[in-house]
Amino acid sequence: MGFVDDYLAYLLARASHLVSRGFHAQLAARGVPVGEWRVLATLAGGRPLTVGELAARVLMKQPTVTKLVIRLEARGLVRRTPVTGDRRKVHVRITGAGEREVAPLIAAARRHEAEVLEGLDATEVAALKRALRHVIHRLADGEGQGVPQRPGSGSSSSLSPNRHWKARRHQA
Amino acid sequence: MGFVDDYLAYLLARASHLVSRGFHAQLAARGVPVGEWRVLATLAGGRPLTVGELAARVLMKQPTVTKLVIRLEARGLVRRTPVTGDRRKVHVRITGAGEREVAPLIAAARRHEAEVLEGLDATEVAALKRALRHVIHRLADGEGQGVPQRPGSGSSSSLSPNRHWKARRHQA
DNA sequence: CCGAAATTCATTCTTTTTCATAGAACCCGA
DNA sequence: TCGGGTTCTATGAAAAAGAATGAATTTCGG
Numbered sequence: 001m002g003f004v005d006d007y008l009a010y011l012l013a014r015a016s017h018l019v020s021r022g023f024h025a026q027l028a029a030r031g032v033p034v035g036e037w038r039v040l041a042t043l044a045g046g047r048p049l050t051v052g053e054l055a056a057r058v059l060m061k062q063p064t065v066t067k068l069v070i071r072l073e074a075r076g077l078v079r080r081t082p083v084t085g086d087r088r089k090v091h092v093r094i095t096g097a098g099e100r101e102v103a104p105l106i107a108a109a110r111r112h113e114a115e116v117l118e119g120l121d122a123t124e125v126a127a128l129k130r131a132l133r134h135v136i137h138r139l140a141d142g143e144g145q146g147v148p149q150r151p152g153s154g155s156s157s158s159l160s161p162n163r164h165w166k167a168r169r170h171q172a
Numbered sequence: 173m174g175f176v177d178d179y180l181a182y183l184l185a186r187a188s189h190l191v192s193r194g195f196h197a198q199l200a201a202r203g204v205p206v207g208e209w210r211v212l213a214t215l216a217g218g219r220p221l222t223v224g225e226l227a228a229r230v231l232m233k234q235p236t237v238t239k240l241v242i243r244l245e246a247r248g249l250v251r252r253t254p255v256t257g258d259r260r261k262v263h264v265r266i267t268g269a270g271e272r273e274v275a276p277l278i279a280a281a282r283r284h285e286a287e288v289l290e291g292l293d294a295t296e297v298a299a300l301k302r303a304l305r306h307v308i309h310r311l312a313d314g315e316g317q318g319v320p321q322r323p324g325s326g327s328s329s330s331l332s333p334n335r336h337w338k339a340r341r342h343q344a
Numbered sequence: 345c346c347g348a349a350a351t352t353c354a355t356t357c358t359t360t361t362t363c364a365t366a367g368a369a370c371c372c373g374a
Numbered sequence: 375t376c377g378g379g380t381t382c383t384a385t386g387a388a389a390a391a392g393a394a395t396g397a398a399t400t401t402c403g404g
Contacts, residue, residue, distance in 0.1 A: 002218045003278055008285050011304040012188035017231045018311040020181045046174045051383060059189045064361055066384060088369045088382040106175055113180050128303040132183040139190040223353060236391060238354060260352040260399045
């Protein structure tokens with residue numbers, strides 16, 4: 001058994017990928033890009049979020065979300081308003097039209113989740129979700145409004161750039 | 173609590189994202205692109221894989237893997253050889269140089285995983301990994317050599333394209 | 345054995361995401 | 375209140391990812 005087959009990050013990535021795959025096929029069949037689904041599903045039935053908060057929740061970079069939100073606003077599915085009290089920030093809220101658009105998608109997502117978990121012990125599912133929330137809670141310190149990056153993430157070990165991979169990150 | 177906060181796909185995606193984030197920062201510090209890490213880590217210590225098999229394992233599309241592998245071969249970290257017996261296929265194997273390059277990364281990945289799971293009950297970790305493997309096994313039917321897509325994924329419900337999202341998938 | 349259909353990888357072209365950065369607004373101490 | 379440092383969003387160039395397609399090979403029905 002190779003290294004990755006017992007590596008938590010890989011197991012999570014693979015499970016995530018497989019669980020989402022079926023629903024993404026449904027989204028594709030309806031012509032809905034995944035990014036738009038994520039944004040609308042995150043905003044649905046909730047309070048307005050700033051661009052930064054939204055980016056953290058949908059697991060995308062801030063510039064990506066800015067562009068996505070601008071497209072969605074052009075279609076009337078979300079609305080952007082300056083935040084009173086801090087004019088740097090922009091609130092993004094879902095519109096009535098947006099809610100009407102996501103509603104059937106959320107219903108489909110719930111059905112899909114039920115299919116994926118079909119035949120699994122309810123206790124086991126609860127345990128899995130609980131464990132995931134535990135991991136998330138442990139690692140998501142202070143996240144939720146706009147995390148300022150934590151480079152080392154607690155790793156005290158050597159981070160010296162490996163010359164073999166001649167750092168080809170355009171550095172200027 | 174919003175819809176997504178109890179949605180399995182989201183919990184998995186978020187946990188995956190958070191768990192990987194710290195290690196990706198280490199990769200960035202060494203100048204190693206994430207895709208290259210995934211390919212090398214997947215090939216490390218194992219038999220050669222075809223491009224299709226590799227794409228399925230690293231959760232990327234085949235064209236992405238083709239390009240990645242060509243770059244890695246140019247640097248001598250992997251080698252591509254035609255498969256004897258089926259000349260359509262191409263085997264990708266890691267080279268000695270490749271193994272020497274990933275070894276420290278794998279060690280760092282193991283350390284990082286240990287940090288992430290630090291303070292968690294070993295039983296709980298085992299249960300989490302077991303549950304993830306269970307989900308993976310359930311959904312990964314016939315995957316592993318090059319899955320031919322399963323459109324509906326078992327969903328028997330309506331898939332009629334929603335006209336509101338004017339299907340902008342160039343359908344040819 | 346022949347030819348249609350399917351499989352596999354490479355390539356091309358378009359779209360999306362990301363990096364880097366600028367510009368505006370806020371915060372806080374002197 | 376002024377100024378330096380920080381935070382937040384937007385933008386523009388660059389890179390990566392993705393869809394569609396092509397070329398070569400294999401498979402299978404007749």
